[in-house]
Amino acid sequence: MAPTPSASFYPKYQTRWQSTKSLLCVGLDSDIAQLPDCVLAEANPIWEFNRRIIDATADHACAYKPNLAFYLSDGLRGLEALQRTVEYIPEEIPVILDCKVGDIGNTMEQYAVSYFDRMGFDAITLNPLMGSDVLKPILKRPGAFAFALALTSNPSAEEFFLSAKMAAKVSGWINNYPLEQLGAVVGATQGGDLKRMREQLPGRIFLIPGVGAQGGDLDCVLKNAADSAEMPNILINSSRGIIFREKTPRFAQAAGLAAKELKGLAIV
Amino acid sequence: MAPTPSASFYPKYQTRWQSTKSLLCVGLDSDIAQLPDCVLAEANPIWEFNRRIIDATADHACAYKPNLAFYLSDGLRGLEALQRTVEYIPEEIPVILDCKVGDIGNTMEQYAVSYFDRMGFDAITLNPLMGSDVLKPILKRPGAFAFALALTSNPSAEEFFLSAKMAAKVSGWINNYPLEQLGAVVGATQGGDLKRMREQLPGRIFLIPGVGAQGGDLDCVLKNAADSAEMPNILINSSRGIIFREKTPRFAQAAGLAAKELKGLAIV
Numbered sequence: 001m002a003p004t005p006s007a008s009f010y011p012k013y014q015t016r017w018q019s020t021k022s023l024l025c026v027g028l029d030s031d032i033a034q035l036p037d038c039v040l041a042e043a044n045p046i047w048e049f050n051r052r053i054i055d056a057t058a059d060h061a062c063a064y065k066p067n068l069a070f071y072l073s074d075g076l077r078g079l080e081a082l083q084r085t086v087e088y089i090p091e092e093i094p095v096i097l098d099c100k101v102g103d104i105g106n107t108m109e110q111y112a113v114s115y116f117d118r119m120g121f122d123a124i125t126l127n128p129l130m131g132s133d134v135l136k137p138i139l140k141r142p143g144a145f146a147f148a149l150a151l152t153s154n155p156s157a158e159e160f161f162l163s164a165k166m167a168a169k170v171s172g173w174i175n176n177y178p179l180e181q182l183g184a185v186v187g188a189t190q191g192g193d194l195k196r197m198r199e200q201l202p203g204r205i206f207l208i209p210g211v212g213a214q215g216g217d218l219d220c221v222l223k224n225a226a227d228s229a230e231m232p233n234i235l236i237n238s239s240r241g242i243i244f245r246e247k248t249p250r251f252a253q254a255a256g257l258a259a260k261e262l263k264g265l266a267i268v
Numbered sequence: 269m270a271p272t273p274s275a276s277f278y279p280k281y282q283t284r285w286q287s288t289k290s291l292l293c294v295g296l297d298s299d300i301a302q303l304p305d306c307v308l309a310e311a312n313p314i315w316e317f318n319r320r321i322i323d324a325t326a327d328h329a330c331a332y333k334p335n336l337a338f339y340l341s342d343g344l345r346g347l348e349a350l351q352r353t354v355e356y357i358p359e360e361i362p363v364i365l366d367c368k369v370g371d372i373g374n375t376m377e378q379y380a381v382s383y384f385d386r387m388g389f390d391a392i393t394l395n396p397l398m399g400s401d402v403l404k405p406i407l408k409r410p411g412a413f414a415f416a417l418a419l420t421s422n423p424s425a426e427e428f429f430l431s432a433k434m435a436a437k438v439s440g441w442i443n444n445y446p447l448e449q450l451g452a453v454v455g456a457t458q459g460g461d462l463k464r465m466r467e468q469l470p471g472r473i474f475l476i477p478g479v480g481a482q483g484g485d486l487d488c489v490l491k492n493a494a495d496s497a498e499m500p501n502i503l504i505n506s507s508r509g510i511i512f513r514e515k516t517p518r519f520a521q522a523a524g525l526a527a528k529e530l531k532g533l534a535i536v
Contacts, residue, residue: 031378069371069378075386079347100371102395103337104422107366110299110337118343127370129397129417131424149397154372156399159441173427 008143009122010180012094013205014231016062023232023266025096025207026057026259027239028066028085032074034240036247046074047081049251053243054089056256060263063235064089065207067098086120094122096207096235100149102127102134112137116144123147125185125207128170138181145181147207148174151197153187167193171200179203186225194224203227209237218265226268236266276411277390278448280362281473282499284330291500291534293364293475294325294527295507296334296353300342302508304515314342315349317519321511322357324524328531331503332357333475335366354388362390364475364503368417370395370402380405384412391415393453393475396438406449413449415475416442419465421455432461439468447471454493462492471495477505486533494536504534 017023030046030053042048054064066085071078089095101111101124115121116138123145128134138144151157151167174184183205186197197206206225211218218236226232242262246254285291298314298321310316322332334353339346357363369379369392383389384406391413396402406412419425419435442452451473454465465474474493479486486504494500510530514522 069375072382073378107337110341114340131427133422133424156401159399
């Protein structure tokens with residue numbers, strides 16, 4: 001069993017930002033169907049791919065975010081790749097599991113055991129639909145951190161939940177909990193939305209997906225969502241735009257260059 | 269890779285109901301910390317426990333529902349137990365994965381690959397927060413089925429989402445989709461709530477947790493949530509009340525008796 005993380009997410013994020021000035025979260029959506037041929041002959045292709053991506057991008061990354069779906073879809077081997085990945089990422093770089101988990105009671109406690117205690121993630125993403133019961137197993141673990149879905153940019157987001165009105169309600173709910181344990185997933189959409197979310201959630205760390213492959217506008221995000229130049233409190237996630245930049249044997253170098261470039265553009 | 273299920277959930281549920289007259293869904297929340305000592309020496313304790321529980325309860329079960337959290341928390345061995353469990357359950361009994369998944373796009377597609385194509389589940393539970401994008405990978409798989417969270421009975425459910433008002437909105441949303449692919453998770457709470465949910469969702473299969481360990485009232489559920497005596501369209505889930513009835517070497521017999529008893533009480 002992996003040890004409990006030695007430092008908690010919140011100070012780890014702050015230290016990492018201060019030492020690297022990187023806002024980049026490298027999304028490890030390591031879809032086995034998209035991997036370059038040169039890793040497919042390995043015993044565990046996803047692990048081999050991730051290992052080389054991490055070696056090439058670690059200097060430019062503020063955080064990493066593996067996405068559970070892409071590991072479960074490769075079965076036991078995929079779960080093993082996920083475990084090896086989180087163990088391999090340097091201790092000083094926080095690792096977020098994108099699992100959008102949202103259950104209660106004994107079930108949520110077991111997810112917390114799995115993701116924090118056993119696998120050693122620093123943070124998870126969380127679906128707040130069932131209310132504060134979802135948070136209890138996280139809040140009781142000092143140092144454990146979650147990003148609650150607050151606003152998303154997918155076409156059906158406004159159908160009945162994640163509208164601007166509901167986002168305000170979710171923001172109010174998030175503000176009941178400590179900055180040190182709860183952040184927000186804020187879909188990169190319109191500048192006005194980002195600005196309003198930041199006004200509603202001062203000091204809160206935002207995990208911002210959708211920059212890059214999903215068409216967000218980096219400058220708009222930086223201008224509207226950053227808290228301050230000293231402590232921007234944002235993580236800009238990019239996955240396919242970095243890890244699948246090239247499907248050649250030079251995939252890792254290409255990822256490293258893409259990460260360096262995005263880090264350089266994401267200046268507050 | 270496990271084959272795609274040979275029959276789809278909806279007809280499987282109907283046939284199973286007609287042949288057994290059982291409304292009982294046996295929840296396999298097989299928490300390793302709760303297992304009887306006699307299985308702990310096995311190479312894979314959860315799998316050994318489930319195998320014996322299934323042997324003892326299959327005659328009385330309309331469906332089974334493993335809960336993902338309790339398998340992930342045992343790591344690779346736990347995921348292997350889950351795979352063996354779904355393969356072991358007799359083909360004519362539908363198996364629901366309780367995972368409350370709710371993501372979009374490529375990520376949701378990968379969860380569908382994992383749970384339906386690869387592991388061979390007949391149905392999953394689903395969190396509808398992100399709207400209809402969550403459903404797309406399910407709807408495009410003929411025979412795949414999901415239960416969307418519609419009303420839950422946990423203390424914080426009404427904080428901001430799963431209130432009666434929102435449940436009505438979720439019900440309207442659910443009614444946009446075919447009865448053959450989408451059901452509803454309806455927490456066993458007050459009779460009035462159950463009655464209203466049934467009025468809003470005629471013909472829809474309800475998965476009803478919270479009867480037993482969580483304190484629901486069986487008669488109230490049967491009276492208010494059943495569609496008709498011919499086709500009640502409900503599954504009453506019980507987990508701890510069946511599988512952990514006894515922590516002795518006779519745990520499986522005790523579970524079989526408990527399942528038989530609950531099946532006998534749940535008569536419409």
